[in-house]
Structure formats: C-alpha cells, structure tokens
Amino acid sequence: MQAPAGTLYRGREGMWSWVAHRVTGVLIFFFLFAHVLDTALVRVSPDSYNRIMDTYKTPLVNLMEVGLVGAVLFHALNGIRVMLIDFWAKGTRYQKQMTYVVVAVLLLVMVPATYRMTAHTFAALFGSTT
Amino acid sequence: MTAVTETQQDRLVIEAPRTRKKRPSQSGRGTNFEMYAWIFMRMSGLLLVFLVLGHLSIMLLLDGGVQRINFGFVAGRWASPFWRTWDLMQLWLAQLHGTNGLRVIINDYAERDGTRFWLKMLLYTSSFLVLVLGTLVIFTFDPDLAG
Ligand code: HEM
Numbered sequence: 094m095q096a097p098a099g100t101l102y103r104g105r106e107g108m109w110s111w112v113a114h115r116v117t118g119v120l121i122f123f124f125l126f127a128h129v130l131d132t133a134l135v136r137v138s139p140d141s142y143n144r145i146m147d148t149y150k151t152p153l154v155n156l157m158e159v160g161l162v163g164a165v166l167f168h169a170l171n172g173i174r175v176m177l178i179d180f181w182a183k184g185t186r187y188q189k190q191m192t193y194v195v196v197a198v199l200l201l202v203m204v205p206a207t208y209r210m211t212a213h214t215f216a217a218l219f220g221s222t223t
Numbered sequence: 224m225t226a227v228t229e230t231q232q233d234r235l236v237i238e239a240p241r242t243r244k245k246r247p248s249q250s251g252r253g254t255n256f257e258m259y260a261w262i263f264m265r266m267s268g269l270l271l272v273f274l275v276l277g278h279l280s281i282m283l284l285l286d287g288g289v290q291r292i293n294f295g296f297v298a299g300r301w302a303s304p305f306w307r308t309w310d311l312m313q314l315w316l317a318q319l320h321g322t323n324g325l326r327v328i329i330n331d332y333a334e335r336d337g338t339r340f341w342l343k344m345l346l347y348t349s350s351f352l353v354l355v356l357g358t359l360v361i362f363t364f365d366p367d368l369a370g
Contacts, residue, residue, distance in 0.1 A: 115328065122321035126349065129314070129357045132297075136360050139294035139369045149289050158289065162279055169276060172268045179265065210283055213290050 101178070101185060106192040110171050117168040124161055155214045159207050166202060170195040260323050267320040274313040298366040307361055314357045322350040 101107045134142040148154055174191045178184035184191075283289055300306045325346050333339040 118321065118324045119328065121317075122325060125317055125321060126353060129318075129353050129360075133356055133360045135294060135297050135364060135368075142297070143293045146289075146292050149292070155289070158283060162283060165275060165279060169268075169272050173272065176265050176268065206284060210288055213288070 101188060106189045110174070110192050110195070114168060114171050114175070117164040120164050121161070121168060150213075152214045152218060155211060159203075159210050162206060162210070163199070163203055167195070167199050170198055260327075264320060264323060267316045271313070271316055271320060274309065275317065278309075278313060294369060297364075298369065301361070301364050302366070307364075311358065311361050314361070315354065318350055318354050318357070322346060 102111050131145045132142075134145055149158070171192075174188070174195055177191060178188050282292065301310075326343060329339060329342045329346065333342050
C-alpha cells in the first residue's frame with residue numbers, strides 16, 4: 094500500500110526508524126538510571142564497586158552490553174538523520190536513503206565491535222587458558 | 224445538534240507544517256517551552272554523539288574493554304579534571320535529554336490527566352535524584368577509600 098504523499102512518519106522506513114528511535118531512547122534512559130546507581134558504589138567502598146563491575150564481566154551481561162552499544166549507536170546515527178531532515182534542505186527527500194546509510198553504518202561498526210567486546214568472554218568460555 | 228463555530232473548527236484542524244504563528248507553543252501558557260525543548264533535544268544530541276560514543280569506545284572497546292574496569296581504573300581517570308568534566312557533562316546532558324524524551328512519550332500515550340500527571344512527577348523526581356546523586360559522586364570521589 095502506498096502511503097499518502099508528504100507523510101514522513103507513516104509506514105515504511107520513516108515510521109520504523111521513528112519506532113526504533115523511541116524504543117532505543119527509552120532503553121538507554123533506563124540503563125542510564127541503573128548505571129548512575131552502580132557507579133555511585135565507588136562512594137561506598139572499592140569492594141562493593143568491584144563486585145558490581147564483576148557482574149558486568151559475566152557472559153550474559155557482556156552480551157547485553159553488545160545490545161546496549163547497538164542501541165546507542167542506532168539512536169545516535171538516526172538522531173543525526175533526524176537533524177538532517179530538520180535542517181538540511183534536501184533532508185526529507187533523502188530520508189529513506191539516509192535510513193539505509195544508518196543501518197549500513199550500524200552493521201559495519203557492530204561486527205568488529207561485537208568481536209572485540211565478546212572476545213574475552215568466548216576465550217573464557219571455550220578457549221584454552223593462555 | 225450544535226453548530227460548530229469557526230473558532231471551534233479551527234481547533235479541530237491540524238495545521239499545515241510550518242504554518243506561521245506568533246507562538247509556536249501549543250500550551251498557551253505564553254512561553255515557547257516546547258520550541259526550546261525541541262532545540263535542546265538537537266543540541267544535546269549532537270554533543271552526546273561525541274560524549275557517549277567516546278565513553279562507550281573507551282570503556283568497552285579499547286584496551287581490554289570492560290574486563291579492566293575496577294575501582295583503581297576509576298580512580299585513575301577521575302584524577303584528571305578532563306574526565307571529570309567529560310563525565311559531568313555527559314551525565315547532565317544525557318539525563319536531561321532522556322527526561323525530556325520520556326516527557327514527550329508520556330504525553331503521547333498517557334491519556335488520562337491523572338495518569339499523565341503522576342507519571343511525569345515520578346519521572347521528574349527520579350531524574351532529579353539521579354542528577355544529584357551522579358553529580359555528588361563525581362565531585363566527592365575519594366581515591367583514598369582504597370586505603
Ligand atoms: C548519542 C547521541 C544522541 C543523539 C544524536 C540523540 C538524538 C535525539 C534526537 C534528535 C531526538 C529527538 C527526536 C524528535 O524530536 O523527533 C531524540 C529523542 C530521544 N532521545 Fe536521544 N539522542 C542521543 C542520545 C540519547 C541518550 C543517551 C538517551 C537516554 C538517556 C536518549 C533518549 C532519548 C529519548 C527517550 C528520546 C525521545 C524519543 C521520542 O520522542 O520518540 N538519547 N534523540
């Protein structure tokens with residue numbers, strides 16, 4: 094079905110990137126809440142801070158960090174796309190192409206980033222102890 | 224059946240984008256709060272690109288990533304005013320940006336006046352506490368806690 098003309102946010106790329114922008118924004122906001130609390134433990138004692146940091150190094154949380162980086166990177170890249178739509182004269186005309194650039198850059202960065210972030214976890218789980 | 228007067232009719236219509244008005248704000252409270260909020264989302268977003276992506280790269284990608292983070296690592300970083308300033312700006316910009324984002328989302332989905340009001344009170348209270356706590360932690364950090 095064809096979306097009516099001039100509705101950037103109805104259907105297809107424009108709408109879905111808006112949905113994803115909203116979902117990632119909320120996700121990051123709740124993580125920030127937890128993150129300020131866990132960092133506050135540096136004021137309690139080195140030991141309690143180190144213990145919370147140890148949970149960040151476990152395989153499951155490590156995987157969630159990959160998700161967090163992906164969410165932040167999408168939100169940042171799409172945020173730039175939103176600003177280009179607002180301020181660049183040709184922004185609305187290229188909004189669809191810019192969505193594909195956002196997704197392409199996201200994937201291009203996330204592949205090596207995921208490798209780097211999880212290498213230690215994979216080595217600890219499956220690798221030899223070197 | 225009541226006749227719809229012209230002024231009532233005006234209210235029912237969503238005006239075309241970029242219609243010129245004296246006051247862009249819908250609230251009628253006589254301020255341009257919504258416009259400043261809109262601009263703030265874009266300016267803070269632009270700064271957060273560098274602050275947050277830099278933060279994530281340093282903490283999770285470079286040099287051993289999350290595995291090397293502990294109390295001593297934090298003490299080393301916060302010995303420098305540069306990183307304390309970085310983290311303070313990041314805290315305030317991200318928290319305010321996120322709070323305004325959630326305010327918009329609550330306005331979008333919470334239809335009952337009471338629900339909307341209390342959700343926003345909860346949001347503002349928790350944001351205030353996060354900002355105070357985070358700021359205090361950065362300013363009062365004590366590396367000698369390690370003994
Ligand atoms: C990394 C750089 C970031 C950029 C470039 C960015 C950009 C933006 C922009 C331009 C908007 C406004 C969208 C609109 O008015 O249509 C927005 C909304 C939002 N942002 Fe960010 N942002 C960033 C980081 C963050 C962070 C760290 C958080 C969480 C604390 C966050 C949470 C939100 C939320 C909750 C919204 C509202 C979404 C909505 O109304 O649908 N953003 N962002």
